[in-house]
Amino acid sequence: MKCPRRKFLEKLALGTSVLFVPSVLSACGGKKKDYLTELEAGTIEEFEKVMYKTNEFNNVPILTLKNPEGKYETFSLQCTHQGCIVKFSEQNKEFQCPCHKGVYNIKGEVIKGPPPAPLKKYATIVKNGKIIVLEQSV
Numbered sequence: 200m201k202c203p204r205r206k207f208l209e210k211l212a213l214g215t216s217v218l219f220v221p222s223v224l225s226a227c228g229g230k231k232k233d234y235l236t237e238l239e240a241g242t243i244e245e246f247e248k249v250m251y252k253t254n255e256f257n258n259v260p261i262l263t264l265k266n267p268e269g270k271y272e273t274f275s276l277q278c279t280h281q282g283c284i285v286k287f288s289e290q291n292k293e294f295q296c297p298c299h300k301g302v303y304n305i306k307g308e309v310i311k312g313p314p315p316a317p318l319k320k321y322a323t324i325v326k327n328g329k330i331i332v333l334e335q336s337v
């Protein structure tokens with residue numbers, strides 16, 4: 200025969216797990232909604248007036264520009280050296296890191312300083328006149 204206290208604890212555990220599971224599932228569902236797989240960076244019309252636009256994509260600052268060949272490209276603004284936020288110089292057409300003077304060209308390639316790799320580049324497409332940034336890297 201089972202101890203009454205043990206039976207009580209088993210029932211309590213079962214009840215707790217029934218209550219706990221839906222709250223865990225809803226918490227997981229909430230997090231998934233916050234994660235974007237694509238972002239509208241602007242419209243073709245907007246990019247006729249400006250060279251670039253900045254946004255935030257899944258907590259990463261990004262910059263979308265229309266390159267000299269007329270193609271839309273999007274870069275993470277996180278320096279690949281130690282993660283500082285790089286600034287885009289429209290005049291020099293390059294990304295400059297304020298932390299250790301790393302410099303990337305307009306294609307995101309390292310041209311000066313300590314960064315070990317190019318800036319992360321996101322797939323960017325045009326859909327119905329809108330510039331869409333996709334989570335996937337290129």
Ligand code: FES
Binds near residue numbers: 279282297298313
């Ligand atoms: S963090 Fe950018 S050059 Fe060091």
